Amino acid sequence: MATDTPVPPGVDPTKPNVGRMYDLVLGGTNYFEADVKAVEAIRQFVPETEDIVWANRGFLQRATKWLAEHGIRQFIDVGAGLPTRNNTHEAAQAVAPDARVVYVDIDPMIVAHGRDLLKDTPHTVFIQGDLRAPDGILSHPEVRELIDFDEPVAIVLAAVLHFVSDDDDPWGLVDRYMAPLVSGSYLALSHATYDRIHPEVIERFRRVYDNANEQAHFRSKPDVERFFDGLEIVPPYDGAPPVVTFSGLWGAEEPADADSDGSRWIYCAVARKP
Ligand SMILES: C[S@@+](CC[C@H](N)C(=O)[O-])C[C@H]1O[C@@H](n2cnc3c(N)ncnc32)[C@H](O)[C@@H]1O
Incomplete structure (x- = not known):
């Protein structure tokens, strides 16, 4: 049960935590009462x-698979979350x-x-760092x-x-991740x-996050498009132009079916460094 989860040093179990809340919705088990209350709210x-959450996780997986199929062998996934299930290394290593x-x-x-989870998984490391x-x-x-x-690297900011x-x-930060990378590197981003x-829904959502360890900063499509300035966005699905799209649509075989309510909360794209 969630409340049995040991509390490591430096962790405040009384404050909802965005990573634990996300993992809870994904079906993970490392959360506390405060996280349950925030998710229930x-x-x-x-x-x-x-x-x-699943539409975003689906984007992450399909984008990683696509990148691996297009020759990318190195991924830096920042803000990775708890690697409970459907992880970047699983999608990438299934291809390569x-x-x-x-x-x-x-x-x-x-x-x-x-x-702990990755200790026996080759070619992976998990480090603590601030985006x-x-x-x-x-x-x-x-x-x-x-x-x-x-060699090319994919920066994943999901x-x-x-x-x-x-x-x-955040735009300047993305530039600083991409600047040292060689041509042919990629950015995979959702927001x-x-x-x-x-x-009103956004306002209520923000209020829940005001009490969490991180606050929510929703952005417009032009603001999300700015993250890809200077990069070449790849078409999100067969027949699409190269655009920022909703999470469920990216890599969708049937885009019309993938256009769900949840998907419309998150924009995403994959883009190549020229
Ligand atoms: C909503 S989860 C997303 C997890 C995963 N990237 C995905 O898309 O499925 C956001 C994660 O970002 C982490 N995070 C938030 N702010 C961060 C920062 N400044 N630096 C690094 N990680 C951060 C949180 O701890 C949390 O695990």
Whole structure:
């Protein structure tokens, strides 16, 4: 049961935690009472909560598979979350068993759990790091050991930049991740939006996150498109133009069927560094 979860040092179990809340919705077991209450509060006015999370997780998996099929063998997944299920290394290594994956998260409990879970998984590391400090992540000894920066790398920023405020310049941060990478590297990114959601629902959602360890910063489509400035967006599905789209649509075989309520909470795209 959730409340039996041991509390590692530096973790406040009384504050809802965005990583644990997300994992709880995915069916994980590493959460506390505060996380359950926050998720229950959201479910009351967002009946599509599961759909939002799974549509985003689906994007992450399909994008990773696509990248591996297009020759990418190195992934740095920042804001990775608890690797309970359907992980980046599983999607990548199913295509290319030699694919190497660095997971990064800011949360000590997620990192401890991640390290434990991956201890017997080759070509993976899990490090603690803050997305807002790209240099510290890119120069981390375990990252330098696993990743060859003379070869293409995919930077994965899935459902995490909406925890970074405008004051921390999330667009500038993305540039700093992409700048040192060679041509042929990729950015795979997803981000929450208010565009198709009633403002009252967004406001209630924000209020729940105001009490959590991270606050929610929803953004418009033009704001999300700016993350891809200077990169070449790939068409999200057969026959589509190269655009930012909703999470469920990316890589969808039947885009019309994939256009769900939950999918419309999250924009995403995959883009190549020229
Ligand atoms: C909503 S989960 C997304 C998990 C996964 N990327 C996915 O899309 O399925 C967001 C994760 O980002 C982490 N996170 C939030 N702010 C961060 C930061 N500044 N640096 C690194 N990780 C962060 C949280 O701890 C959480 O695990």
